[in-house]
Amino acid sequence: MKTGNLCYPLSVIILTIVVVAFSKSVFAQQAAPPALPDTSKMTYNQISQSMKLYVYPSKGQSKQQQKEDEFECYKWAVDQSGIDPLNLPKVEAPVQSGPTGGAVKGAAKGAAAGAAIGAIAGDAGKGAAIGAAAGGMRGLSQGKQAQAQQNQQSQANAAAAEQEMKDSFAKAFSVCIEGKGYTIK
16 A cells, blocks of 8 residues: 555445445345234135135135134245235336437437438538437437336336236145135135
8 A cells, every 4th residue: 555545545445335335235124024914803714805715615614714724824825935915025116217318329310311411402510410409309209218118018027026926825825725625716
């Protein structure tokens, strides 16, 4: 380390700040496991109804037995699928905004075309400027359209991922409840 050189100590300080900030965010994300629902306050088919499933006690099980069986299957399905439908993780769709670069690309294309037309008309510079402006506006519009389509696709992907999580849990729950002698639809 040279005397008077602040780059080394400054980089060590910055690195330390980054490491501390990163470790705080990692530890903050490790939340306590979600609490199980209070079964004493649940109706006998609350879990299956929340998933829009119809469970029929085909072996003559009582309402109390069905409530207990559904809760056991709820816990089992959470363990198997890794999904808790009462505490679903939120799937965020990344939204893009801001400049797309379309204006710059459009301006470059428009300038080239405008210069060629302007050269024929006698003023290549003026033609390039007009072409750049027109191309920039067109490129900006196309960039915004593409960005909107990407955002819409991103939202659709997030919704599909959330539905996939729900379906995974429902499949595990259904397997369990059928194994306990219920018919499910």
